Amino acid sequence: MTTSRWLAEYAWLPEDSEPTPEVLIEVEDGRITAVTPLQGSTGPEAGVEVLRDATRLPGLTVPGLSNVHSHAFHRALRGRTHGSRGDFWSWRDRMYAVADRLDPDTYLALARAVYAEMALAGITCVGEFHYLHHRPDGGAYDDPNEMGAALVEAAAHAGIRLTLLDTCYLTSTVSGQPLAGPQRRFGDGDAVRWAERASAFQPTDSHARVGAAVHSVRAVPADQLRTVADWARSRHAPLHVHLSEQYAENDECRVVHGRTPTALLAEHGVLGPDTTAVHVTHPTGADLTLLGDNRTGVCLCPTTERDLADGIGPARQMADAGLRLSLGSDSHAVVDLFEEARAVELDERLRTRRRGHFTSAELLAAATATGHAALGWADAGRIAVGARADLVTVRLDSARTAGVPPVGVFFAASAADVDQVLVDGRVVVAEGRHLTVDVPAELSASIEAVTPA
Template sequence: MAEARRFFAPRAWVAGAWARDVLLASDGGGSWSEVRTGCEAPTDAEVLPGAVLPGLVNGHSHAFQRAIAGLAERGTAGHDDFWSWRERMYAVALRITPPQLEAIAAFLYAELLQAGYTHVCEFHYLHNDADGRPYADPLEMSLALVRAAQRAGIGLTLLPALYMRSGFAASGLSEHQRRFASTPESVLGIAQALRRQASPLLAAGIALHSLRAVDDGALRETAAAARQAGMPVHMHVAEQQAEVDDCLARHWQRPIEWLLANAPVDSHWNLVHATRSTEAELEGVRDAGAGIVLCPTTEANLGDGVFDLGGWLALQGRCCIGSDSHVTRDWCEELRLLEYTQRVVLRRRNVAGHAAGQESSAGVLFGAALAGGSGAAGLRLGGFAVGERADFCLPDPQALALAGVPPEHLLDALVFSSPRTPMARVCVAGRDVPLAPPREGFLAAMRSLW
């Protein structure tokens, strides 16, 4: 049980805008029990030294890929794209051990907390040992991630991923994918075991790796079981043009088009990337109530393309952000790049703001990421409101990027002004968390892997 606490902030981001003189009270269960604006500081409340923001959900993470951040940036002869990057990623996926995964994830999760993420959705497909055999305990790798999150103090939604074949026309996995092998029964078993341990900081859902990696019957079977259990469902979809072309050749439909017509897509679903989507497909996703998880720095790093953010916001679609391969672990940079790619393509400014009919693009982007995070995580993580989890982050009031910035422009400066503003304090479920990543284990794992 968390300790009931009371905080008083000179400014806090409440209901999509900055509010002054805000009382934030958390209960013993780690949720907000009282949120009041425009009040005097109670004598029993801790006065915070600056403006506070709700913590954000990182909606898409492959923690083991933190081990290749910065190490897959040298081109080789010939064409270099997502598919060549994937071959480099396999080098770590085939060797990493459970203790190494725990050490790398604990370091990563502390980095995410430093940046103001307070919850992470882990899209997890490293299920088997290095030879591709199931571990004696099917949760071996999953529990390494759970322990890492507990060490860091971050909230975790673990999404065991169904991964069955290497492509639409394949009958099974490639040798490089042997650790990913899974069945509907195996991934549902992991999720159900973790749900028995559920807490304010731990939830579970299901991931379907992609249409190319899951056959139609298994997709429907797994999705139906997840729907019955009320679990979030995540799926990579329409990330690469090659995936779209292969899906057209196989099904005579585009990936999102096929998914909407053949799968039980609803408000529990979260489509990751959706980079190659049409206006009609986005309307269908919106009508189904599903969300989209955008990973701007990874999508740029891999050359995926640019999502139609303006169109999605105009449809009032639900979205959140993720850091995916973790070339960046900072939500400010994700939101900045998300807006800047739109500006480059459309040659206009404040694309998000205009699409949503608001002045501040930073406010629109942050608000969208905050609102969409709860659906991705399967928990109440919607910010400063009674019943939501008691998370907040305090940007360093002395940060150089914020010097001289009027208070009402603080969020604009956080997103669009460099250098990065560190978080001076982060609270998760009513508890302060350490902001120093555990370096020793991470460095030992990196030395062994590389």
Template sequence: MRIHAEQALLPEGWARDVVVSVAGGRIATVQRDVPGGRGCLIPAPVNLHSHMFQRAMAGLTEARTAGQDSFWTWRTLMYRFLEQLSPEDVQAIAAQVMVEMAEAGFGAVAEFHYLHHGVDGQIYDDPAEMAARIVQAAKETGLGLTLLPVLYEQGGCDGRKLAGGQLRFGNDFKSYYDILEASSEHVKVLPDGRTGVAPHSLRAVSRGSLAQVAGLTSGPVHLHIAEQMAEVTEVQAAYGARPVDWALANLPLDGRWCMIHATQMTAGETAALAATGAVAGLCPITEANLGDGIFDGTGWRAAGGVWGVGSDSNVRISLREELQLLEYSQRLRDRARAVLADARSTGRVLIEESARGGAQAAGRDAGRIAPGAWADLTLLDTRSLALEGLQGDAVLDAFVFAGDDGLVTDLWSAGRHIVQDGRHIARDAVAARFRKVLQRLRGAL
């Protein structure tokens, strides 16, 4: 297969009239100066943090409850919602999410998968039944998948037992290992699938398990960290240190780790965490929706930190809006413009660095247009009025700050051409199933 682009963003910079040859899902060759291509070809970033099932509750939690609303009141509503979900529902929702991710320009997803059991904690005959549903959605849609089964043991740092909606997440270390092993078997049906581990958070996993979980795999390790001030206060009271400081002192942090959110860090924590090589997993839309706070992107990058973006709660699925909001949050805080730009434009920094960090976080050999990498590629429509007459960095600036998701005309995930002329190849069938799920769930709520 050959992909012929008018311009392309290569690791060494912009190139004109590029032909990318793909074999076995990977980039085989990259040729320059071959006239006749169309569009602007860029690496397709990985969506590094997602809870797919939450897409079906998007927009249902925006009314004020008694008192001040926060992440914690949102979480209560989420627990009510998930009591309705069957394995079939989860597969239908996941497929819809993957379609939307691909159409937005994401080439793969790292799914932080914690909905393991039935209502009231019922264990399915296949303990990885829910994981298998995510895998089947990936197989149907063609989107690359790194599956991250989540370890969730307790209701807080005090070790209290899980209750209510949390029972669908809960495992001890042994039952979690069984789910991880079964999930890894399911993922083998995907030629480019990966498996990692995800200790949910310092609140939800015991210190003993935190010390062991990274050793269960050679793949990526993802952890929620320092998202909310209430979380910082709880961990500091229980463990005698702020969450990031505790993790730095007690966990084997390195480039395999992805620290999700990290919105509540001191300057010292920011520099020290960046120095470990761990990826900062940022979800600007969800962080704004939940009122989490603003990640210190300038401090993180100054310390050499690697980062990527994810859609987390999937209240909105848009690569360009995640990147735009990340930059805009820095501008609002600092009262400045082009805050994350360097010698490159803002849009180029956002695209290149999110592609690099997302690939690292997913343990996926992608994030660049170069021989040997998975062919995760996004083609932007330079015939659009939003991109008319633009070249190089200016194309990415216009895409992120002045365009819309419709600028993504084509997308390849490991060479699979799953978005063509702006539409996912399975959009209609997937949407029909998702519509039925929405009708039933919204009626029940």
């Protein structure tokens, strides 16, 4: 049995609109066993004795952040795709060039460094949208899930939890063109063979779980969508899908199927309370109604959506339609959930030319509890008795946060202000440094190994 006690200068507790000062958090075997606000308390429990062995956490302590949508290997593109014009499709060609160079060893090294970078940013759980299944020529490794196993191992080294969203990716267009070139390694032939391979991967690591993903309506034929959805539902596993990210894909879906991608997914049973639609940048009003009626969640990835010039999704309309909002760093142009959270509000201001769409508490929920639930870890993302002891402490004395009231941290702080991170009660980051991974050095080496000359 391992126990620890932490005294947070400020802690953001569930249902509170702003942080609470002086909170004692007690942890046993990776779970929070007591949460005691001390300010204004009376009696011996508020005295010196109870604090003697408590470690102080100066700053604001929030629940662990959840990165709901990640493509770990995209991190190798940061700063390399910004010097010329283009759009999502031209960026994708550069991405495929990196994908073509990865093998289990180089992927393990890169993902370990990327996940450790996430830990430095206060991220305690990541959803990896994984479709690099096979060899570059499309042939299977001796272990058909070797690339997925590399990601599970990478997350263990980095000290964070992982939901591996095993992604079905079968065609290159909505009309059913076959995979070619670098895309060949993504495919399993059909959804039945995808399900057979995915079913064979059952990691026993306590930090990892397996979910499912439909890459998009252009990558999974309509008559095979239900196979993926049924696989996820039979396992009570999360199901994710890229949705309405690009006008071109939406237009092609209307031409081929006579309906929007959202309507097509609804027709084939993909939407539902365990489903998270990623992006939803260009929905119709009817799409939002369908998503809300099916209680589907939405993961917004604002830094990637702006980096790729995808557009600004109607976040407030989504929330008002009952869609649970979560956040992801997607292509890792930036790994900073504080930036993703405030971008939800700031993008709405650009879209509507009005201020004040989301409260700080709503943004906190999107970055924490809602995100963890979307990845199948509903017992995380809250500083509450019984929850996983994921605690992220943010400095209030940096050049960015000095003079900022704790409630304003999501509008001021960056990932660089994260000082300490506990994951399941274990310290992973202390004084802004990862305890086991030299993150800058490992990022540099692993990216150099997979970047085309």
